[in-house]
Amino acid sequence: MTKKILMVIIDGVPDRPVNGVTPLSSAHTPNMDRIAEAGINGIMDTIAPGIRPGSDTGHLALLGYDPYEYYSGRGPIEAAGAGIEIQPGDVAFRINFGTVDGEGSIFDKTVKDRRAGRISDTDELVNAINENVHLDVDFIFRRGSGHRGALVFRGEGLSDKITDTDPKEIGKKVKKCKPLSEEGRLTAEIINSFMEQTHEVLDKHPYNLEREKKGLLKGNAILLRGAGVVPHIPPFEEKFGMKLAVISGTTLIKGIGKFLKGDVITPEGATGGKDTDINAKVDAAIKALKTHDFVLLHFKAPDEFGHDGDFEGKKKYIEKLDSFLERILNLNFSDNLLILTADHSTPVTAQEHTADPVPVAVVYKDVRVDSVNNFSEFEAYRGGLCRIRGIDLLNISLDLIDRAKKFGA
């Protein structure tokens, strides 16, 4: 029987101490503690000591992809998440629908709102762009949630060595795309033409004129950022011989799943936020273990509480989450290897991602169980894994379930 892996990632759950305790260390978490007790524990630098991970780079490393090799910016991941079948060499962007006003060309106009009054029904505008904008290369333009979207350019000689057109500040002029080196010149020209043509199409589009009449802001500019050239990235199944399922309600993590050609599962009620249906996600994960070899179960909320600086909220949410993890402890650890960890710390004091190492616990019939019996920042480092790196975790797990290949004879 083939062994499976369930990796539970609690986004940003580790913290720095406040009066000697953290939300995680002070929360009542009998199930997480049972996981620590049953397993081998350690601390982990998701990327490297002192390097602050993004959720995207952190997840790539935990899934066995060196982000220094495979990460080229958020654009490609957002594009994959938006359902675009990205190809190596594509140049991808995150985009916002924004509102600009003023006279002259789009680059003479100023940004009135970077979200076009939180415009949400952008289908007609997206279609109009796809039909009426013509460039020297192909492009694929997809809407995302709300005012967001993804944009991909495809053709010969494209480069991500260019600047954003999103000024990222209200009242500033739309930025002309500039090449950062000679190889970006063609791409910058194409993007500037895209900026001009889309503005022309959008500014007088009936849907926008309708919005204007209602006193709403027009979505009359596309603001580009996060340029990245799509790397040659082997699909997860090809690289590791395991069928991947990603259970998440978070756009960026879903993007990672699609980027690696995994199956992305968002059960009803999974919102990617504090109000997500935890039980539905645990259900989905246990079910996915029947059809997939590697299941990543992602919970976003603790990261949000960290960004909000909400110690008590984070602690309570951890306790709530813990209560749903009991069912995972009922898995058969002869056939399934369980990993409980985080992609990075999001301390309530820092209110942003930090590089403080994350606790990691691995449960499986064959692990060298250590004396750690508490899942926290203050216990994990005493465990049998000592201090490892994110990129090593998948290999360690594949080795344990006897899916690793020998190097040498």
Next chain:
Amino acid sequence: MTKKILMVIIDGVPDRPVNGVTPLSSAHTPNMDRIAEAGINGIMDTIAPGIRPGSDTGHLALLGYDPYEYYSGRGPIEAAGAGIEIQPGDVAFRINFGTVDGEGSIFDKTVKDRRAGRISDTDELVNAINENVHLDVDFIFRRGSGHRGALVFRGEGLSDKITDTDPKEIGKKVKKCKPLSEEGRLTAEIINSFMEQTHEVLDKHPYNLEREKKGLLKGNAILLRGAGVVPHIPPFEEKFGMKLAVISGTTLIKGIGKFLKGDVITPEGATGGKDTDINAKVDAAIKALKTHDFVLLHFKAPDEFGHDGDFEGKKKYIEKLDSFLERILNLNFSDNLLILTADHSTPVTAQEHTADPVPVAVVYKDVRVDSVNNFSEFEAYRGGLCRIRGIDLLNISLDLIDRAKKFGA
């Protein structure tokens, strides 16, 4: 408020056990122990496990510079330390004034003394060389302390792929400089011309004739070693956005400070030896924290006791040093991050640098304090840092004081 870092480096302080104890573990060090107790601890391979660090490569790593990338020999560091404004591409050497005798060219003569009778007032000789030696490239020649000095060649096509001219043994002939590969040919020719011309200038120089009359050895040869091409090295402030101060009385460490374009501070009484004024250096460090962002406070003597194989002397010096560290414990650890560590071990049994990992303690309001309460080789590994590398220490510290950048989104 910008947070600052004070890194206290006790050169060579860790040891190997003798009857189960070391100078550090058996010394009464209440202040170092309070630092361990207040902080997060670990052991550290300054370069990599099993790699014996020099004081120069060790310090480079602790300052966040990979020595495999930025270290090309001692010459460039000595030259920087001697006040030469080195430039990338320069080829730099350590030099000694030596005494040679015999007939024929300098390469037929033998070395009578590698230190020219510990000649010390070399100013006139250095001037004579700078005025009367003419090469196809520029050179910069500066005296150092005693018989020492630094020499830099600057011009097109220079290389450090050449041999030393210092035979490093009395009674041997001065060595002709040889290219180690084709690219070193030109440089070797220039150096051999330098050797011949300097000998001619020095051997009949009035100052040397005067010495001869007094029965002193002539400083009539320049012996070259430690060739290194100066790398493209970003200044510390540019690389890390922090203004660097190095408090040291040791030439090599001062050289490191200048190599990275930091401010080198040697308070009165700081000798770089066992008789240094510890209090003056602690004073200088605390003062430098007002004007600089990163202060390296270096103590050399324990390394010397290690080289001397003097267990009791090392132990007593550690106790003396400890008593002066109390003032550092009065720093405000909300605004200042303190690191206490070493650049390498210098065990009294080995009497040289070894790769035994060094203890490291980091004190700051936000660290995950562990249960280690003793600064020693036998306790540090139980701490929350586990085992790290020297190159990671600065990144870990920058992350803690929120000066780190995120990789990804």
